[in-house]
Amino acid sequence: MPVTDVTTDPEALTMTLTAEFDAPVERLWAVHTDPRQLERFWGPPGWPAVFTAFDLTPGGIATYEMTSPQGEKSNGRWEFIAIDAPHRLEVLDGFANDQGDLLEGMPTMRMVFDFSATETGSRMVNTTSFTTAEALEQVISFGAVEGSTMAVNQLDAVLHDLRDFYGGKGTRHEIIDDTHVTFTRLIDGPQALVWRAHHEPELLRQWQHGPDGWNLTRCEISAEVGGSYLFRWEPDEGIEGEAFAFEGEMLLSEPIRRAVTTERMVGMEGPGTINDLTLYEEDGVTLLTLLIEYPSKELRDMILATGMVDGMEASYARLAALASS
Helix, strand or coil: CCEEEEEEECCCCEEEEEEEECCCHHHHHHHHCCHHHHCCCCCCCCCCEEEEEECCCCCCEEEEEEECCCCCEEEEEEEEEEEECCCEEEEEEEEECCCCCECCCCCEEEEEEEEEECCCCEEEEEEEECCCHHHHHHHHHCCHHHHHHHHHCCHHHHHCCHHHHHCCCCCEEEECCCCEEEEEEEECCCHHHHHHHHHCHHHHHHHCCCCCCEEEEEEEECCCCCCEEEEEEEECCCCCCCCEEEEEEEEEEECCCEEEEEEEECCCCCCCEEEEEEEEEECCEEEEEEEEECCCHHHHHHHHCCCHHHHHHHHHHHHHHHHHC
16 A cells, blocks of 8 residues: 555644655656546545646645535635645645635645655655644544545556556455445446446346356336336356345436445345445546445455455456447
8 A cells, every 4th residue: 555654743733644656756746736637536435526626826726525425525625835846735725615615613734745756656745734733633533544544545546557557457356444345447448338338227238247147137227316226137047046136226426427326135134235336537448446335344244255256357347348349
């Protein structure tokens, strides 16, 4: 993981994050000063950012909003204080309302990004300074240490070409914490088609049927927020296994970028999962990222042990073939 240290200093009123990358300083600078690239990591998993303004000049303003899987929003605002490419970026960072104005009663922090070259690439030291101990404690209580660590740990994938970083590696998964797992798959095809393939029954039936010998025999889906879906799979004659089905509800839909649904097996008691799908296209290929939130560590481990990743790869391989054709 890129993050090597996060330190809070109540006496100096600072929080300092240090991270190492196998990319040059110029590349590290570029991803921090391009809003489209910032959106790929600025915000922890499940709370991706969208920058609605970005004036990279001294005194200029950048505004962004982060949206949870349930549709909750958290808004932020930067005022650029100093810009010294490609080594130092200084901003005033604050909590904002929907119009991009600073929220009264919430702390504003001075945040400095220092980028330096190393023998293997580059180092980032991100120092956030607070005006009072209470402000530092308040931001830490919001989960700033954990959130910033998870956000910056996503940066490796942004610094590299998608084909170089993900190409030929199939479906990859990473355990984020006790209840969150991220799955990634590169699809050689446009984002719009990958989005359609997740929401149109005639396309879903062509790829989402897991291991060979199984078929998606029932596919009912509503892409509207609040709408529901039902998928049922059945084995071919001679294939071991019993038919099963999943159902859920659309919690969030941002075509053609993000869709969040609930999911539970029909007939199974207890809570299901929350599935957060995001798509990002670069040079004609699409990175598919699926963040799954499980209700417990025990259920997470039980589902992963079923061979879930292999089944996902079988389906995603078909999706890749569909997209390339």
